[in-house]
Amino acid sequence: MKKLTLRNIGQINEASLTFGDLTVLVGPQASGKSVSLQWVKLLQDSGLVQQQLHTYGLDYDGKLPEFLDVYFGEGMHSIWRDASEVVVDGKVVDVKKRIARQQVGKGESVFLIPAQRVMALANGWPRPFTDYKSGDPYAVRAFSENLRLLMEREFNGSGPLFPQPNRLKADYRKLLQASVFADFKLSVDKVQSQKRLVLGVGEESLPFMVWSAGQREFVPLLLGLYWLMPPGKVSRRNNIEWVVIEELEMGLHPRAISVVLLIVLELLTRGYKVILSTHSPQILELVWALETLRKNNGKPQDLLALFNAPKSASLKEMAGKALEKSSKVYYFDPASKVVDVTNLDPMSPVTQEASWGGLLEFSARANETVAKAVANSADFASGDLFKEPA
Amino acid sequence: MSFKADVIDTLGDGTFYKGLGALKPADAGHVSCARPRELVGSADVDAALAAPLPNDHRWDYVVGRTAGNVLNAHWIEVHPAGSTKNIAEVEKKLAWLSGWLHGNSLGQYPRDVVWVASGKSTYNTRSPAIKALAAKGCRFVGGHLAL
Numbered sequence: 422m423k424k425l426t427l428r429n430i431g432q433i434n435e436a437s438l439t440f441g442d443l444t445v446l447v448g449p450q451a452s453g454k455s456v457s458l459q460w461v462k463l464l465q466d467s468g469l470v471q472q473q474l475h476t477y478g479l480d481y482d483g484k485l486p487e488f489l490d491v492y493f494g495e496g497m498h499s500i501w502r503d504a505s506e507v508v509v510d511g512k513v514v515d516v517k518k519r520i521a522r523q524q525v526g527k528g529e530s531v532f533l534i535p536a537q538r539v540m541a542l543a544n545g546w547p548r549p550f551t552d553y554k555s556g557d558p559y560a561v562r563a564f565s566e567n568l569r570l571l572m573e574r575e576f577n578g579s580g581p582l583f584p585q586p587n588r589l590k591a592d593y594r595k596l597l598q599a600s601v602f603a604d605f606k607l608s609v610d611k612v613q614s615q616k617r618l619v620l621g622v623g624e625e626s627l628p629f630m631v632w633s634a635g636q637r638e639f640v641p642l643l644l645g646l647y648w649l650m651p652p653g654k655v656s657r658r659n660n661i662e663w664v665v666i667e668e669l670e671m672g673l674h675p676r677a678i679s680v681v682l683l684i685v686l687e688l689l690t691r692g693y694k695v696i697l698s699t700h701s702p703q704i705l706e707l708v709w710a711l712e713t714l715r716k717n718n719g720k721p722q723d724l725l726a727l728f729n730a731p732k733s734a735s736l737k738e739m740a741g742k743a744l745e746k747s748s749k750v751y752y753f754d755p756a757s758k759v760v761d762v763t764n765l766d767p768m769s770p771v772t773q774e775a776s777w778g779g780l781l782e783f784s785a786r787a788n789e790t791v792a793k794a795v796a797n798s799a800d801f802a803s804g805d806l807f808k809e810p811a
Numbered sequence: 812m813s814f815k816a817d818v819i820d821t822l823g824d825g826t827f828y829k830g831l832g833a834l835k836p837a838d839a840g841h842v843s844c845a846r847p848r849e850l851v852g853s854a855d856v857d858a859a860l861a862a863p864l865p866n867d868h869r870w871d872y873v874v875g876r877t878a879g880n881v882l883n884a885h886w887i888e889v890h891p892a893g894s895t896k897n898i899a900e901v902e903k904k905l906a907w908l909s910g911w912l913h914g915n916s917l918g919q920y921p922r923d924v925v926w927v928a929s930g931k932s933t934y935n936t937r938s939p940a941i942k943a944l945a946a947k948g949c950r951f952v953g954g955h956l957a958l
Contacts, residue, residue, distance in 0.1 A: 702937060706937070709935075766932075767928075767932045767934065767935045767936075767953040767954070768928060768931060768932050768953055768954030768955075769954075770955070775953055775954075777935070781935055781936045781937065784935075784936040784937050785936040785952075787945075788936050788941060788942065788945040788950050788951065789945075789950045791942075791945045791946060791950075792923075792924060792944075792945040792946075792948055792949055792950035793922075793923055793950070795945070795946060795947060795948035796886075796922040796923065796924045796948035796949070797921055797922055798948075801909050801922075801947075801948045802909075802912065802913065802918060803913060804906075804909045804910040804913045806909060806947060806948070807905070807906035807909050807910070807947070
């Protein structure tokens, strides 16, 4: 899929998305970003989604409204209207027909890390698909189930889950240690016979509910990244081509966001196409810098400087490949069509682009407020503000 | 005294223009006003002071605008925003403006000091250099100022 167009679906009037290697969606709450991302998953993995729903006893009778309630979550049948339309690479998709019949189930090609990812570990251990209520969105259930499989199949042994020598490059581990985990180690322990994830420091083990908000948000994301980057020389997981991460910034300090973004570049260089939805200007700063470096023959070390990352040979190689990747940014305007704001040009006459989809608006107003207060202060009027200290 | 009289008193005869008339054609495209009736007039500060203060880091323009019965002076600099060198240049001009306004009749009006980028910009409103400039009294608005 290179281009997806959604018309008259939920809050979306028209979203015409041509995907880059990295695609970023911005826009206010309830503007259709999440729904669009779930359509990407559904369109790419229809057969697998149907099979999973069938396997776990979720029956929609081949009917679209019932399916939408099961897939997107309770009450979401209302997003589909008579005028709704889905177009993939120029061809209209007969959604009703596709849902009515079981499609061929291929391997999973889209790995979606949902915004509600913290729910996947609500009890300190990945919840199985069937542990959710019938009205809970498929994306949360499926992500949770993948984490459960990861823990069951790949983390049976002893030793910490983080840091772990054969998972993530040493540079990433060091950066994550500094920005997210401090001296803590993520590992598995048992209370009676129940396994649970704990953060340990020295002899102490802290259960999920006492972790920091950022750690609770980050650990499901970390496990998702483990899933996408298997150990050994395999660069990608099975048939997965697309990685979708909703609001990766949730709960994280900008330094931690920076490290996660560096790992997103690693995903790109492994050949994944990545789609992010975000409310963080920091992610648009990355796209702005990436595109500018790409157009101006920027060097890998320039890109690594953005992250304050070590200039190791392995990271330089990764950064060099990342600079060859293309990016796209779309603004979901609740009052209009989705706008391509990829250039992120502060000079653009298109307000949505100049304000980076509204993410710079508050910053601009803060500057204005501060500047006006200072310009009208006694220090400015007397010239004292600019006098060199004696 | 009126804004017009203060402009003439400070900058000399023939320096006051109606609306945004003092702005050079190349700069005028960077500034707009949704309610032109609010505009009292403008002056090209840089041109007016070129002869008496040839080596000073002169600010570009002043525009008088009445909003809510208050006459505000918008001090507008249309200047490149492509490098740290440009930031330093605007800082020098800002320091000059602050000193020049001291005891000047145009200094009596509430001020809005604005830098408008004349070409491509490598800065956005989150840039620390732009924040530092705001802390000295000047706001950066990118390529267009809407009054």
